Amino acid sequence: MVHGNSTNFKWQRVVIKVGSALIAPDRKGVSSRYLLGIAQFIVRCREMGIQVVLVSSGSVAAGAHLFPDIDKPSVSIKKAMAAAGQTEMIGIWNNLFDFSTAQILMTHGDLRDRERYVSIKNTIHTLLDNGILPIINENDTVTTDKLRVGDNDNLSAMVAAASDADVLIICSDINGLYDKNPRTYDDAVLVPVIKEINKHTYAMAGSEAGLLGTGGMRTKVEAAEKATSHGIDTFIINGFSETAFNQLLAGQNPGTHFFPVAKPMKELVHWMTYTSDAQGEVVVENDFEFDMDIQSELLTSEAIAEVRGQFTVGDTVLITKRDGTKLAKAVSNYSSCLLSFIADQADDSFATDFQSNTGSIISPKNMAMLNNKTV
Numbered sequence: 002m003v004h005g006n007s008t009n010f011k012w013q014r015v016v017i018k019v020g021s022a023l024i025a026p027d028r029k030g031v032s033s034r035y036l037l038g039i040a041q042f043i044v045r046c047r048e049m050g051i052q053v054v055l056v057s058s059g060s061v062a063a064g065a066h067l068f069p070d071i072d073k074p075s076v077s078i079k080k081a082m083a084a085a086g087q088t089e090m091i092g093i094w095n096n097l098f099d100f101s102t103a104q105i106l107m108t109h110g111d112l113r114d115r116e117r118y119v120s121i122k123n124t125i126h127t128l129l130d131n132g133i134l135p136i137i138n139e140n141d142t143v144t145t146d147k148l149r150v151g152d153n154d155n156l157s158a159m160v161a162a163a164s165d166a167d168v169l170i171i172c173s174d175i176n177g178l179y180d181k182n183p184r185t186y187d188d189a190v191l192v193p194v195i196k197e198i199n200k201h202t203y204a205m206a207g208s209e210a211g212l213l214g215t216g217g218m219r220t221k222v223e224a225a226e227k228a229t230s231h232g233i234d235t236f237i238i239n240g241f242s243e244t245a246f247n248q249l250l251a252g253q254n255p256g257t258h259f260f261p262v263a264k265p266m267k268e269l270v271h272w273m274t275y276t277s278d279a280q281g282e283v284v285v286e287n288d289f290e291f292d293m294d295i296q297s298e299l300l301t302s303e304a305i306a307e308v309r310g311q312f313t314v315g316d317t318v319l320i321t322k323r324d325g326t327k328l329a330k331a332v333s334n335y336s337s338c339l340l341s342f343i344a345d346q347a348d349d350s351f352a353t354d355f356q357s358n359t360g361s362i363i364s365p366k367n368m369a370m371l372n373n374k375t376v
């Protein structure tokens with residue numbers, strides 16, 4: 002746990018996310034220029050008994066030099082860059098350590114499937130228990146718009162939650178979050194501490210990324226929101242600066258430190274809120290409220306105004322009011338077809354009988370209240 006501007010370094014497990022500009026700063030293939038300092042930090046953490054998981058971006062940037070005549074690469078060229086760059090990148094990381102490393106490539110399609118998520122989680126823990134450094138990236142070659150996380154900031158927060166980490170360190174090409182983009186405004190000021198992430202935090206982050214990166218500060222704030230709501234301290238630091246790593250090791254905050262929330266979400270609720278992806282929507286009337294006291298009647302067909310999308314039993318659905326308010330995400334015990342059918346019956350007794358035989362539509366142990374969060 003970290004306090005104020007200093008740390009007492011009681012971390013047991015750290016996730017370190019490294020941005021593309023640190024891997025291939027000149028787009029001439031991978032370079033060890035900045036990776037040496039990061040590798041030294043990883044080694045020192047491990048010497049202190051802290052387990053480390055590395056999330057490394059940079060496969061596209063690392064592979065770009067193999068396609069020298071292409072100014073504006075298409076999606077398929079970028080995927081080819083990623084495939085070729087990934088081996089260069091893993092090669093250089095592997096050479097920097099005298100212990101074993103392991104590569105894990107994943108997509109959002111893997112993380113949002115509970116069984117695959119648990120499998121990833123178990124593999125990470127098994128690697129750590131055996132002293133092996135997991136090096137993780139999105140599997141860009143197989144992603145589609147529907148399947149991808151799209152940026153490694155959010156991916157690193159999902160990985161931090163899956164790893165049960167207590168700190169996430171996002172290494173970027175800039176000192177931390179400024180009150181506005183310092184590449185545009187000379188008078189931008191570094192924000193050292195964020196105690197609560199809100200719309201002002203997002204306003205400061207804006208939406209511009211650097212030349213090599215994806216998502217800029219916005220996706221880093223999204224990542225910090227995901228991680229801190231799971232009780233994970235989050236830092237954005239300058240990965241170019243060895244001083245920043247030394248400061249962290251000395252218990253100081255070298256960049257922006259996002260404090261964990263006072264009451265972190267439980268693991269399953271956190272996964273449902275931030276990692277699972279709703280396959281459909283169950284729309285209820287505007288005056289609907291969950292009555293948590295009667296669990297079997299948490300959501301009954303009479304309350305349903307509309308069923309949107311196609312989902313099967315066990316899929317996650319979004320429960321929204323007609324006015325668009327996001328109430329909850331929950332695992333549906335009914336398919337969209339069946340739910341539409343029983344909700345459309347004019348005779349309420351049909352639905353009541355059906356539900357008393359088949360069971361409730363959703364159950365509280367598989368639901369996460371959203372309070373209109375952006376997820």
Ligand SMILES: Nc1ncnc2c1ncn2[C@@H]1O[C@H](COP(=O)(O)OP(=O)(O)O)[C@@H](O)[C@H]1O
Binds near residue numbers: 205206
């Ligand atoms: N408020 C801000 N504070 C800091 N950086 C900002 C801000 N707004 C935009 N940026 C841009 O975000 C960049 C870092 O994000 P990004 O390019 O995605 O890097 P990375 O590869 O580390 O993920 C900075 O170099 C800067 O150009």
Ligand SMILES: N[C@@H](CCC(=O)OP(=O)(O)O)C(=O)O
Binds near residue numbers: 022151214215
């Ligand atoms: N999976 C991509 C990373 C995309 C990404 O988020 O990049 P960055 O903003 O530099 O962390 C790659 O390896 O190129």
